[in-house]
Amino acid sequence: MPWFTTDSPSRVINVALLGNGTVGKEVAQCITERHEELRARSGVAVQLAGVAVGEPSRHPEVPRSLLTTDPYSLATRADVDVVIEAMGGLDPAYPVVSSALESGRPVVTANKELVASYWSQLHKSAAAGHSDFRYEAAVAGAIPLVTPLRQSLSGDRISNFTGILNGTCNYILTAMDIHDQPFDAALQEAIDLGYAEADYARDVKGIDTADKAAILASLSFDTVVDRAAINCEGITNVSITDIRSARDRGHVIKLIASCQRPTHDDDNVPLEIDVRPTAIPRSHPLATVSGATNGIEIEAALAGNLLLCGPGAGGQPTASAILGDLFTVIRNTYA
Ligand SMILES: NC(=O)C1=CN([C@@H]2O[C@H](COP(=O)(O)OP(=O)(O)OC[C@H]3O[C@@H](n4cnc5c(N)ncnc54)[C@H](O)[C@@H]3O)[C@@H](O)[C@H]2O)C=CC1
Numbered sequence: 632m633p634w635f636t637t638d639s640p641s642r643v644i645n646v647a648l649l650g651n652g653t654v655g656k657e658v659a660q661c662i663t664e665r666h667e668e669l670r671a672r673s674g675v676a677v678q679l680a681g682v683a684v685g686e687p688s689r690h691p692e693v694p695r696s697l698l699t700t701d702p703y704s705l706a707t708r709a710d711v712d713v714v715i716e717a718m719g720g721l722d723p724a725y726p727v728v729s730s731a732l733e734s735g736r737p738v739v740t741a742n743k744e745l746v747a748s749y750w751s752q753l754h755k756s757a758a759a760g761h762s763d764f765r766y767e768a769a770v771a772g773a774i775p776l777v778t779p780l781r782q783s784l785s786g787d788r789i790s791n792f793t794g795i796l797n798g799t800c801n802y803i804l805t806a807m808d809i810h811d812q813p814f815d816a817a818l819q820e821a822i823d824l825g826y827a828e829a830d831y832a833r834d835v836k837g838i839d840t841a842d843k844a845a846i847l848a849s850l851s852f853d854t855v856v857d858r859a860a861i862n863c864e865g866i867t868n869v870s871i872t873d874i875r876s877a878r879d880r881g882h883v884i885k886l887i888a889s890c891q892r893p894t895h896d897d898d899n900v901p902l903e904i905d906v907r908p909t910a911i912p913r914s915h916p917l918a919t920v921s922g923a924t925n926g927i928e929i930e931a932a933l934a935g936n937l938l939l940c941g942p943g944a945g946g947q948p949t950a951s952a953i954l955g956d957l958f959t960v961i962r963n964t965y966a
């Protein structure tokens with residue numbers, strides 16, 4: 632039984648893929664190599680209409696006819712049904728994604744900086760164009776988190792969350808703790824494994840974690856978080872001595888993001904989002920979350936304590952979340 636029934640049994644969905652780096656490459660590979668399997672399972676044929684990149688010569692595996700350096704023209708082309716944005720950054724991502732949404736095209740993005748910085752504007756663009764807007768891949772890689780917050784937990788009342796939301800930082804801290812590895816060597820490994828942002832300062836300074844925490848807080852507490860107001864401290868000042876001294880006390884240092892619902896539901900009381908390296912006891916559930924894995928504890932009135940863990944960075948885990956969103960928007964828009 633296919634996932635969708637459409638007006639045409641051979642419905643073709645044309646996807647504009649913006650970005651063919653660590654994440655985009657994996658998405659492109661799944662769409663092309665698993666085309667028949669996905670068609671049999673879903674009931675629609677998903678194909679790449681084009682791939683926007685910075686330098687076409689660096690992508691010999693993509694047919695030249697599909698490559699473009701103009702993401703705006705590709706995303707708003709008349710034959711494009713869905714846009715997947717995996718370029719990163721704000722420019723041109725913001726004007727391209729908002730135009731696609733306003734013109735009625737559903738958009739799936741992995742770009743947390745974009746979603747956190749332009750939360751209200753992008754949701755307004757989606758509403759104006761009656762377009763589905765999905766960003767599961769933007770927070771904690773493959774862990775289903777955005778969809779559970781938007782759907783499964785929407786009738787509950789979340790009181791707080793605490794999480795490890797950056798794979799690069801957790802990889803570095805784990806390597807320093809378990810292997811006594813120097814910071815720079817561990818960072819280089821995280822970059823080589825495809826975990827780090829194009830500008831790795833966003834990871835190690837805690838900026839990426841703050842973007843993700845802002846998205847989670849907006850979803851958890853039905854509010855619009857002022858991203859610019861979040862103070863964050865990254866892991867650049869965490870030394871091997873700090874790690875060893877925490878270890879001697881039975882603790883482990885993690886980059887923790889936390890947020891609590893204000894005690895009074897008063898719009899004037901700002902949400903406090905905290906991002907900082909924190910020594911937690913080895914018995915804490917997040918203490919065993921190691922390497923590029925992410926983990927988040929969510930406390931809700933009815934559900935109680937939830938602990939979600941899984942691969943938080945890397946091309947394949949992120950592609951998993953993007954493909955899930957892709958089939959959700961196809962189901963919502965074309966089925
Ligand atoms: N690498 C990871 O583990 C994860 C990354 N993400 C997010 O996914 C997005 C992409 O990340 P990566 O694939 O790691 O980055 P990347 O740097 O490996 O790839 C970026 C791609 O976008 C293209 N691009 C950049 N600017 C462009 C422009 N102006 N016009 C056309 N193409 C352009 C580049 O040519 C490249 O193909 C970012 O928003 C990142 O935060 C999200 C979850 C995990």
Ligand SMILES: N[C@@H](CC=O)C(=O)O
Nearest residue numbers: 797798799827828944
């Ligand atoms: N650079 C990010 C990638 C995933 O969001 C990280 O390390 O977590």
